[in-house]
Amino acid sequence: MPRSTTRYPNADSLIDAARNFRRHHLGNERAAQWENERQVPLEALQLAAGHGFTGIEVPLAHGGLDLGYRAKLRLVEELSRTCMAFAFSLVNTHNVAAKIAHHGSSTQVEKYLPELLTGKRIGATALTEPGTGSDLSAIATSARRVDSGWLLNGEKAWITNATVADLLLVYAQTEPNLGARGIACFIVDARRRGFDRHSAYSLLGGHAMGVSGFRLHDYHVDDSDLLYPSGSAFKSALNSINGARTYVAAMCCGMLYTGLELALEYGSQRRTFGQLLSSRQGLNWLLADVATDYEAARALTERATVKIEAGKDAVLAAAHAKKFATRIAVTRLADCIQAMGANGLRDDIPLGRHLACAKIAHFVDGTTEIQNERIAAALHDTYRPL
Numbered sequence: 001m002p003r004s005t006t007r008y009p010n011a012d013s014l015i016d017a018a019r020n021f022r023r024h025h026l027g028n029e030r031a032a033q034w035e036n037e038r039q040v041p042l043e044a045l046q047l048a049a050g051h052g053f054t055g056i057e058v059p060l061a062h063g064g065l066d067l068g069y070r071a072k073l074r075l076v077e078e079l080s081r082t083c084m085a086f087a088f089s090l091v092n093t094h095n096v097a098a099k100i101a102h103h104g105s106s107t108q109v110e111k112y113l114p115e116l117l118t119g120k121r122i123g124a125t126a127l128t129e130p131g132t133g134s135d136l137s138a139i140a141t142s143a144r145r146v147d148s149g150w151l152l153n154g155e156k157a158w159i160t161n162a163t164v165a166d167l168l169l170v171y172a173q174t175e176p177n178l179g180a181r182g183i184a185c186f187i188v189d190a191r192r193r194g195f196d197r198h199s200a201y202s203l204l205g206g207h208a209m210g211v212s213g214f215r216l217h218d219y220h221v222d223d224s225d226l227l228y229p230s231g232s233a234f235k236s237a238l239n240s241i242n243g244a245r246t247y248v249a250a251m252c253c254g255m256l257y258t259g260l261e262l263a264l265e266y267g268s269q270r271r272t273f274g275q276l277l278s279s280r281q282g283l284n285w286l287l288a289d290v291a292t293d294y295e296a297a298r299a300l301t302e303r304a305t306v307k308i309e310a311g312k313d314a315v316l317a318a319a320h321a322k323k324f325a326t327r328i329a330v331t332r333l334a335d336c337i338q339a340m341g342a343n344g345l346r347d348d349i350p351l352g353r354h355l356a357c358a359k360i361a362h363f364v365d366g367t368t369e370i371q372n373e374r375i376a377a378a379l380h381d382t383y384r385p386l
Ligand SMILES: Cc1cc2nc3c(=O)[nH]c(=O)nc-3n(C[C@H](O)[C@H](O)[C@H](O)COP(=O)(O)OP(=O)(O)OC[C@H]3O[C@@H](n4cnc5c(N)ncnc54)[C@H](O)[C@@H]3O)c2cc1C
Pocket: 092, 124, 125, 126, 127, 128, 132, 133, 134, 135, 157, 158, 159, 160, 161, 206, 209, 211, 360, 363, 364, 365, 366, 367, 368, 369, 370, 373
């Protein structure tokens, strides 16, 4: 099974490869085409998997790169400089592979991991439902015990990669009286009977994420496809959420860096009233404010990353990073567009796509308000009188 073990001696070389990949296989033109044609770029996802990008946190023994969380975060930040939607789709498959690699049985690892690592199968993680999003403990998709397995019934909504995924981690309620403790997580093969995919959602942007929903109707899961039993599934979802919030913050930093880069380049070439825009204090101060927010978002993201890497409690650090980075990505990308005049609106530059994805980032892996809930709940303990 080992496939890419010697490809990258360290995370820096992985990021060099990601930069090359971004330049040669993403590129604004392609990303704009995916957006305009509302495509999930399966070929590019497979190519990325071929570079090892779906196995960054997967152990070497299982054919992954074993480069750790920070390498994954840096990879999605780098790819988001051109297309956050692509990076988000990719990391969702990666996360399914990593969960199976670290928590799956040997049968699950053998059966599912190779095809996730080669990009032959696309993964998705499905918690959200038409009736509940922020309150995950309220999911209504049911899992009923039957001989040698479970019958799943219900509907999932707003799932990244749902239009193309063939391997999904589905969270379902085994015992409604138990609330969050009754939730279990099952590996669902979308090619089997009882799985009905909905068509792609039409959104503000981010169509390369392939967001949609699906219905399960008496879908039979064998016992061997239970990934997390009730009691541990909800905890495991919460454990991974701080990492997800922090890499979403990093993705916003990646998009904003591109905004700054493009606005500075425009200002150094464009003349108004006989002078270069880059000589105008008004514009430079605006971009200086963008740079300060960018640096602050990176610093918060770094603080959360250090805690996650050290296995420390990262709830607050991740909440601060995600709340701040997603907020400033929207306002400061708009400032970068403003600094480029009408040209900032063209779709041969990525800022319009980035702005839409920055807004989307406010919702994925917990909304801004949910980050505030976490921060507010800890205010008195965190900021005691000195
Ligand atoms: C592009 C995209 C991709 C996604 N991908 C996935 C995926 O792969 N898998 C998955 O399971 N889900 C996914 N989601 C769903 C996402 O996790 C939910 O949208 C999110 O959890 C919020 O749920 P909701 O949209 O139902 O909002 P609601 O829960 O209906 O909330 C509505 C509003 O009320 C606010 N609110 C809720 N509770 C409180 C409170 N206690 N106090 C104050 N304000 C509150 C919310 O912040 C929000 O502003 C995705 C969403 C998007 C947009």
